[in-house]
Amino acid sequence: MWDDLTKAQQETLEFIIDYIKKNAIPPTYQEIAKANRITIKSVFQRLRQLAKKGYISLKKNVPRGISLTEKVGFSIPQNVLLGIYTSCKKVKSGIKLENSEGAIFLSRDLLDNEDEERFFIFKISEKSNISNNINLDLPIGTLIIVEKTRNIEHNDKVMCVYGDEIILGTTKKINDFFVLNLKEGKNIPIGGSNASVVGKIRKIIISF
Numbered sequence: 001m002w003d004d005l006t007k008a009q010q011e012t013l014e015f016i017i018d019y020i021k022k023n024a025i026p027p028t029y030q031e032i033a034k035a036n037r038i039t040i041k042s043v044f045q046r047l048r049q050l051a052k053k054g055y056i057s058l059k060k061n062v063p064r065g066i067s068l069t070e071k072v073g074f075s076i077p078q079n080v081l082l083g084i085y086t087s088c089k090k091v092k093s094g095i096k097l098e099n100s101e102g103a104i105f106l107s108r109d110l111l112d113n114e115d116e117e118r119f120f121i122f123k124i125s126e127k128s129n130i131s132n133n134i135n136l137d138l139p140i141g142t143l144i145i146v147e148k149t150r151n152i153e154h155n156d157k158v159m160c161v162y163g164d165e166i167i168l169g170t171t172k173k174i175n176d177f178f179v180l181n182l183k184e185g186k187n188i189p190i191g192g193s194n195a196s197v198v199g200k201i202r203k204i205i206i207s208f
Contacts, residue, residue, distance in 0.1 A: 001073055002055075002073075004053055005050075009049055009053075012032060013056070015027070015035050015036060016032070016056065016068070017068065017072065017076065019031070020076050020078055021076055024079045026064045026065070026067065032047075053071075055068070055069060059117075063081065065081075077109070078108055079105040079106060080105065080107075081103050082103060082116060082120055083103045084100065084102055084103060084122075084143070085097040085098060085099055085100055085121070086098075086101060086123050086124075087127070088122075088166065089164075090161045095161060095198050099127075104143075106145075110202075111145070111202070114147075118149070119145055119202070120146055120148065121144065123143055124138055124141065124144070125140060126140055129164060129165050129166060130165070130166045130167070131167045132168050133168055134157055134168050134169060136204065138204070139206065142205065143204070144201055145201070146198060146201060147200045147202050150197045152178060154172065154173040154178075157170055157200065157201040158170070158171055158180070158197055158199065159197075159198040160197050162180075162188060162195040162196070167180060168201065172187065177189065177190075180195050
């Protein structure tokens with residue numbers, strides 16, 4: 001196994017695997033350097049080769065942005081890092097996420113093992129201008145895992161921006177057009193100058 005790797009590359013890969021097994025998150029470059037007694041420059045070189053040979057994937061400018069691939073030969077439960085935001089707004093280029101509160105590691109299982117680049121976390125805060133229409137009480141501190149997509153279907157739970165307000169609701173298809181179904185029985189059209197879809201609500205983590 002791993003016959004195309006040098007001894008140094010194998011040692012680095014083994015350390016990454018062992019670290020993830022113990023901590024469920026990947027190591028930092030500094031931790032790899034310390035464990036292998038090499039420089040940060042050498043860590044960069046080894047990781048680039050491991051990525052080139054298909055054993056890992058690397059995400060630029062992401063803390064602990066190392067992910068194992070299927071080529072490693074076995075599966076290890078691994079957490080992913082998702083950004084947390086408390087607001088968003090509609091801009092000319094689409095939707096802009098605002099008021100970052102850092103990031104959090106969550107189990108990849110919560111994303112159904114899909115690419116984490118497609119997701120972010122919306123945190124309900126006291127300053128969030130939000131209208132909740134999904135028939136579930138969402139206290140301050142609730143984390144909502146949102147998939148960034150505008151491809152919606154009938155009865156999807158979604159997050160939308162409408163004016164200055166963020167709306168959580170369920171989609172409804174009427175005569176080939178989608179609307180956002182509100183608690184009062186009212187509907188808001190989706191698209192154009194109306195409600196803009198931020199993404200689908202995939203999971204809700206309620207904090208008590």
